[in-house]
Amino acid sequence: MKIGLDKGSLSGYYSNMTENRTLPTPYFHNDSITLYHGDCQVILPQLNFTGLLLTDPPYGINLSAKDASTRIRYKNVTSDTASFSKIQNDSGTLDLTFLFEYGYPQVIFGANNFPNIIPFDAKRDGWLVWDKRLTEKADKMIGSPFEMAVVRGKRMYKFVRLLHGGVVNADGWGIKRIHPTQKPIALMSRVMSYFPGLDVLDPFAGSGGTLLAAQADGRKAVGIELEEKYCEIIATRLQQ
Numbered sequence: 611m612k613i614g615l616d617k618g619s620l621s622g623y624y625s626n627m628t629e630n631r632t633l634p635t636p637y638f639h640n641d642s643i644t645l646y647h648g649d650c651q652v653i654l655p656q657l658n659f660t661g662l663l664l665t666d667p668p669y670g671i672n673l674s675a676k677d678a679s680t681r682i683r684y685k686n687v688t689s690d691t692a693s694f695s696k697i698q699n700d701s702g703t704l705d706l707t708f709l710f711e712y713g714y715p716q717v718i719f720g721a722n723n724f725p726n727i728i729p730f731d732a733k734r735d736g737w738l739v740w741d742k743r744l745t746e747k748a749d750k751m752i753g754s755p756f757e758m759a760v761v762r763g764k765r766m767y768k769f770v771r772l773l774h775g776g777v778v779n780a781d782g783w784g785i786k787r788i789h790p791t792q793k794p795i796a797l798m799s800r801v802m803s804y805f806p807g808l809d810v811l812d813p814f815a816g817s818g819g820t821l822l823a824a825q826a827d828g829r830k831a832v833g834i835e836l837e838e839k840y841c842e843i844i845a846t847r848l849q850q
């Protein structure tokens with residue numbers, strides 16, 4: 611499904627992005643958000659983006675929401691029965707080094723999974739910890755009770771306390787998740803609030819939480835997502 615492309619309105623804000631003619635046609639765009647369907651390694655070098663890179667890349671943990679033991683553990687806490695295919699590029703073979711070249715400042719979730727490749731300068735950079743604990747019992751059942759994001763370009767050390775069932779019920783109890791590693795929109799809104807006024811780039815857009823948070827905040831944002839089914843979900847969510 612291709613949604614809402616109006617090439618005429620690509621002038622103005624997006625003109626710097628279209629100077630290079632090899633950029634693909636956006637899958638979706640409106641006044642605030644542009645979404646590309648494709649491989650961010652191919653699209654990023656053509657964007658000339660300036661602003662905040664806020665993203666949640668595949669960490670290489672090879673999570674399978676179909677995995678029986680995982681599902682049973684989640685079920686014990688939440689009665690979650692969702693089943694998803696594996697995220698692409700989550701097998702640990704994707705070298706994320708390229709990410710550090712696009713957008714600045716940067717907030718990159720899951721960075722505790724690849725600390726060895728981060729160009730970290732303690733005088734300039736920091737860490738965010740998303741504390742997502744529900745209960746002591748849930749802590750033991752849902753993998754990690756927290757997630758770390760490296761912050762490049764701002765020396766901040768912060769907890770974002772957002773009580774939450776991990777990957778389950780990403781946007782609140784009773785709201786079905788639509789992506790295996792979906793993050794809450796509220797989390798992305800909170801993180802963005804530490805970087806006022808900046809445009810936002812999410813090259814691993816997933817279900818689009820970053821883009822939805824940007825749109826709600828009246829910011830310009832660019833997203834890239836490899837799987838068309840998630841592009842379709844993002845486009846639909848942005849129009850609701």
Ligand SMILES: C[S@@+](CC[C@H](N)C(=O)[O-])C[C@H]1O[C@@H](n2cnc3c(N)ncnc32)[C@H](O)[C@@H]1O
Nearest residue numbers: 649650666667699789792793814816817835836
């Ligand atoms: C960890 S998930 C992001 C989940 C997102 N934070 C959310 O709330 O839904 C990573 C996403 O990156 C996508 N992806 C993997 N490799 C990619 C690539 N080379 N370019 C663009 N997207 C990619 C996957 O399809 C997946 O949706």
